Amino acid sequence: MTTREAACSCGQLRLFAEGEPVRISMCHCLACQRRTGSAFGMQARWPRENVRIEGRATEYVRVSDDGEPRSFFFCPDCGATVYYWTEPERIAVPIGAFADPAFAPPLVSVWESRRHPWVSVPAAERHD
Numbered sequence: 001m002t003t004r005e006a007a008c009s010c011g012q013l014r015l016f017a018e019g020e021p022v023r024i025s026m027c028h029c030l031a032c033q034r035r036t037g038s039a040f041g042m043q044a045r046w047p048r049e050n051v052r053i054e055g056r057a058t059e060y061v062r063v064s065d066d067g068e069p070r071s072f073f074f075c076p077d078c079g080a081t082v083y084y085w086t087e088p089e090r091i092a093v094p095i096g097a098f099a100d101p102a103f104a105p106p107l108v109s110v111w112e113s114r115r116h117p118w119v120s121v122p123a124a125e126r127h128d
């Protein structure tokens with residue numbers, strides 16, 4: 001089974017994801033723009049039992065517009081976010097943490113009302 005490794009900038013915090021992700025998505029919302037410092041966020045999700053984490057992480061909880069808590073985990077040394085969850089049974093990993101240009105493209109694109117107009121979206125299954 002494929003195991004992919006994600007890491008923070010300094011390598012202290014690492015995540016190992018087994019098998020294929022159950023969802024790959026991009027999000028154009030303003031909270032993702034602030035968190036990533038980029039024009040959009042992009043993440044893959046795995047069932048929690050397929051993910052192993054090594055290293056120290058600091059948790060930041062952001063309450064969504066719908067009032068639901070979202071937990072983000074970042075390296076306390078370099079500040080890079082390596083995983084988060086929006087639903088308890090799945091862990092989301094920002095694609096950039098894999099540093100793998102061959103990673104599969106997103107099939108879901110959300111919050112397109114906040115999309116930077118120059119960002120083109122791959123042939124996604126779902127837009128909202």
Ligand SMILES: [Zn+2]
Nearest residue numbers: 008010075078
């Ligand atoms: Zn780090």
Ligand SMILES: [Zn+2]
Nearest residue numbers: 027028029032
């Ligand atoms: Zn978002």
